[in-house]
Amino acid sequence: MVSRTLGRTVGHGAVAGAAAGGVGATALYWLVEPSIRAAIAIEEAGGPAGEAGGHSHAAGGDHAGSHGLAADALVPRDEQVVFALVTVLLVGILIGIAFALAHRVLGTRLPGKSPAGSAMTLAGLGFVAFTLAPAIIVPANPPAVGDPATVSLRAVTYLGTIVCAVALTTIVTALARAKELAPRSRAVAATALGIVGSLVLVWALPNAADPVPANVPADLVWEFRVGSLTQLGLMWLVLGAVFAYLTPSQVVTRTSPPTPMRIGRRRHLQPASVAEV
Amino acid sequence: MALSNTAVASNKFPTTALSVALAVYALLSVLFLLQENGLLISPEAANYLHEATHDARHALGVPCH
Numbered sequence: 121m122v123s124r125t126l127g128r129t130v131g132h133g134a135v136a137g138a139a140a141g142g143v144g145a146t147a148l149y150w151l152v153e154p155s156i157r158a159a160i161a162i163e164e165a166g167g168p169a170g171e172a173g174g175h176s177h178a179a180g181g182d183h184a185g186s187h188g189l190a191a192d193a194l195v196p197r198d199e200q201v202v203f204a205l206v207t208v209l210l211v212g213i214l215i216g217i218a219f220a221l222a223h224r225v226l227g228t229r230l231p232g233k234s235p236a237g238s239a240m241t242l243a244g245l246g247f248v249a250f251t252l253a254p255a256i257i258v259p260a261n262p263p264a265v266g267d268p269a270t271v272s273l274r275a276v277t278y279l280g281t282i283v284c285a286v287a288l289t290t291i292v293t294a295l296a297r298a299k300e301l302a303p304r305s306r307a308v309a310a311t312a313l314g315i316v317g318s319l320v321l322v323w324a325l326p327n328a329a330d331p332v333p334a335n336v337p338a339d340l341v342w343e344f345r346v347g348s349l350t351q352l353g354l355m356w357l358v359l360g361a362v363f364a365y366l367t368p369s370q371v372v373t374r375t376s377p378p379t380p381m382r383i384g385r386r387r388h389l390q391p392a393s394v395a396e397v
Numbered sequence: 398m399a400l401s402n403t404a405v406a407s408n409k410f411p412t413t414a415l416s417v418a419l420a421v422y423a424l425l426s427v428l429f430l431l432q433e434n435g436l437l438i439s440p441e442a443a444n445y446l447h448e449a450t451h452d453a454r455h456a457l458g459v460p461c462h
Contacts, residue, residue, distance in 0.1 A: 125412075126415060126416060129416075130419065148452070148453065148456045152452075152455075152456040153452065156452050156455060156456070194444065194445055194448045195445065195448040195449050199449075200448065200449065200451055200452055201452060203449035203450060203451075203453070204450070204451070204452030204453040204456065205453075207430065207431075207449070207450045207452075208453045208456070208457070210430060211427050211430065211431070211453065211457065214424070214426050214427045214430075215423070215424075215427060217420070217423045218419075218420040218421075218423040218424050221416040221417070221420035221423075222420055224416055225413055225416045225417060225420075255458055258458075258460060259458075260455065260456070260457075260458035260459075261461075262455060263451075263455060263461075263462075266460070268462045271460055271462055274460035275432060275459075275460045277460075278459065278460050279428075344455075347456070348455075348456050348457070349458075351456055351457075352457065352458065
């Protein structure tokens, strides 16, 4: 019984994630790919960033500057776009599964009066911790921006930012719901901690973002970042909404109406005093 | 883990552990998909994966080259 319920959770997460991935892939195709195409054209025209580091975008055989031809032909450009859509779909499904499991494990510890409400809340918190925080510390860049020499620092900073942001988001949410404090104190304490914590993180995390080279127009970087954020925001929104739609809002028991002893499977419908003692 | 009675706990703990493990596994798969640099698979395969996921990595905001 338990494993089947877990399986259903994973299934709902996968479906919601696939929907999010599908929407994300569409957004990538319409909103982000034009910027990527323009950026690769700049890179191939021989910008300093593109030529410096031995990285290929496999955009055709004419990119002979820093790379062997084998690497250039590895994935043709049109296939690269298809793979991008598939990758976004896969990432959506995997994130959806992790999202559903987090929703299940956290249960009533999440804000929200119903499983659907807490799913939307979790999606919002996920957007803040997994998308917005790294977007502020290490903003997304189109292909022509980015120094290969700093990629390790940027990758570590990116992951570290997510870990720190998840921790801060968790603590702020827990503080906002701390039963030990009066409601008004909770709101003040959580807001204050959120502000101070964000400032500390911005100050403490390494400033790893690369400068934008002179040959890359600011408009291009802006459009790319707005497109990327829109794509990710849509993905979180659709993930939360579809999962909220799929998640049962009532305990479905086969025999009897739920009692506090029998509804361990769905923590959401337990009275708060039972669930959190 | 705020669980108050054993009837719930005996059902819930393995599921919770399994859930956490699966969630971590899913997130690690994302990391593998987007950031594999030859640690687990051959450099050629990693290079292919890197190029195949290239646009998605940029669009998802994950650092690249």
